[in-house]
Amino acid sequence: MTRKAAIIGGGVIGGGWAARFLLNGWDVAVFDPDPEARRKIDEVLANARRALPALYDKALPPEGNLSYHSDLHAAVAGALWVQESVPERLDLKHRVHDAITRAADAEAVIGSSTSGFRPSQLTAEGARVIVAHPFNPVYLLPLVELVGEAGHCARAAEMLHEIGMSPLTLRKEIDAHIADRLLEAVWRESLWLVKDGIATTEEIDEAIRMGFGLRWAQMGLFETYRIAGGEAGMKHFLAQFGPALQWPWTKLMDVPEFTPELVDLIAGQSEAQSGHLSIRDLERLRDDNLVGMMRALRKSGSGAGGTITAHEAALPDAASADLPVTVDRVIPQSWTDYNGHMNEAHYVEVSCQATDRFMEMIGADAAYVAAGGSYFTVENHVRYLAEMRAGGRVTVTTQVLAGAGKKMHLFHRLLMADGTLAATVETLLLHVDMATRRSAPPSTEVAGALGRFAEAHAGLPKPKGVGLAVGHRG
Known part of the structure; x- marks a missing residue:
């Protein structure tokens, strides 16, 4: 409901x-x-x-x-x-x-x-x-x-x-x-730095975004300072830098008077810094940068990346029809290139996500890999059939062409929201023993699950484009 x-x-x-x-x-x-x-x-x-x-x-x-x-x-x-x-x-x-x-x-x-x-x-x-x-x-x-x-x-x-x-x-x-009190401390110091002619608004922003702002995005304050203490950790950091808190560095207990002159000074510097961009332009720039950073944090699970990964795991999988849906997602801005459409490498990335999802469906998931078995890609053939753009939805269906012994032969169809076939990716994988890094038969359970998919798909028509060499459109 x-x-x-x-x-x-x-x-x-x-x-x-x-x-x-x-x-x-x-x-x-x-x-x-x-x-x-x-x-x-x-x-x-x-x-x-x-x-x-x-x-x-x-x-x-x-x-x-x-x-x-x-x-x-x-x-x-x-x-x-x-x-x-x-x-x-x-x-x-x-x-x-x-x-x-x-x-x-x-x-x-x-x-x-x-x-x-x-x-x-x-x-x-x-x-x-x-x-x-x-x-x-x-x-x-x-x-x-x-x-x-x-x-x-x-x-x-x-x-x-x-x-x-x-x-x-x-x-x-x-x-x-909590958070606004921390921001208030930085804001007060920044106002004094501008008022006293020590730095401009742009220079202060540069100090944040080129330095500690990047560290805070992944580790926050205390974890950052723990690392700063070296092998001795936080106690060493506090012993070394704690006395500096007694030095007259900051003006946190004081606020500069908001005179018309100070307001004009800050507003003028801010206009010179980013007045060439509209607020909507700045919002989109901010959003694109946040998406890129948070997607990067997903790989380690740090900070906001862990929240996104946990939320995604709770999202429902796409409903399957004749073929399993192995990807259903939106194309991020970061995947586009100077031509304005999705870069060719990300067509392959989407197909890799489809392969990974299909591996999960047959039991070759993260736990299986950790236990010593996996499938390695040995060959891909991609046909680029239509442009895909940022914000567009892409769905991938996966057909098993063969799945006996050590081999797994898959055919991915990349579909746009209106059903247009944007690309096909034919991929051949071999099962590998992770200890020896050599090909080996999969477990009985994985082999059985793959075999059931192969049997179910055996009666489907041969996909257009299977087995073609580069330059052949089929």
Whole structure:
């Protein structure tokens, strides 16, 4: 049964929440009196549809239904999750939360996107709400800080995991929670560096993105400093650098006065830094970079990469027809080249994913490989038949041409969303003993599973393109 989320407030954050739920198969109801809300959310959704599916090697669920409402009660009715993302004014939040509490189902999660208010402030007038503070773009970044009543937070965490997010439940409530307090420290120092003429906005951003920002993406702060301590670890690091905390380096307890001159200085430097790009251009650049970094982190399972891998494992496999569907995914931006279509190497990469999935289907999975057996590819023949582009969906069906003894002969068809055949990949593999790195018969179980597929596919027509040499189109 499709689940429903209600989004109260459709700005950048509310739109990001709407996209995150919608692209994970939830129905989404939006309430926002702003006449521009629909346009703003549509623009956020366009970015999300381009970026979020590119994180995964499996297809996300079919999108839910998106609806807009002029009545808050109608938007909230039947929702399992209600997310408030109105401006940071406590009086406004009290009014909105009072209405949500009266309209929402008793077991619904009610979350506030507030970046600064504590749950005790939000519930002071009797509302039932927890802090569920996300990070922009909500549809890509997995972190959500949860603060509030334990049972409410536990239900929220369970649902957030199901939509590919990483909830962090705070042990105690505190102004600005955890992440924004850390960001505030860097922000204060940066303002002083600009005001005192030590660095420009661009130079400060360069220091972050070329240095510690890259380390933090995979290891955070403390693990990074543990490594900095060398073989002696964190104790050595603290002994060596701890005394520096007493030095008058920082101005964390002070804030420069926001004079018109300082505002003009920062705004002018920011305009010189990136004013040649529109906000939408910057958002797409940000999203493409985040997708690339998070996909890289998937290989090691570090940071956000582990969250994406876990979420993908919970996504359902595509339904099979006559032939098993071994890939069903969206093409990421990073797979395109200077011609604007998917690079030829990634046609082979998709076929490799199909082969890996088929190996799992016959029992030659990660555990089987760890136990000492696997299939190695010895030959591929690719026919490129149509262009595929970023954001397009590709489905692969796999036909077993032969599967006896040490050999496994497969034929992959790469299909576009409209059914167009984009490529075929004929691949021959040999079973290998991982200890000797030489060909060897597979286990009885794997051989039997492969044989059953080969028998089932034996009566199918011979695929067009099988056995051709380079240059022969068949």
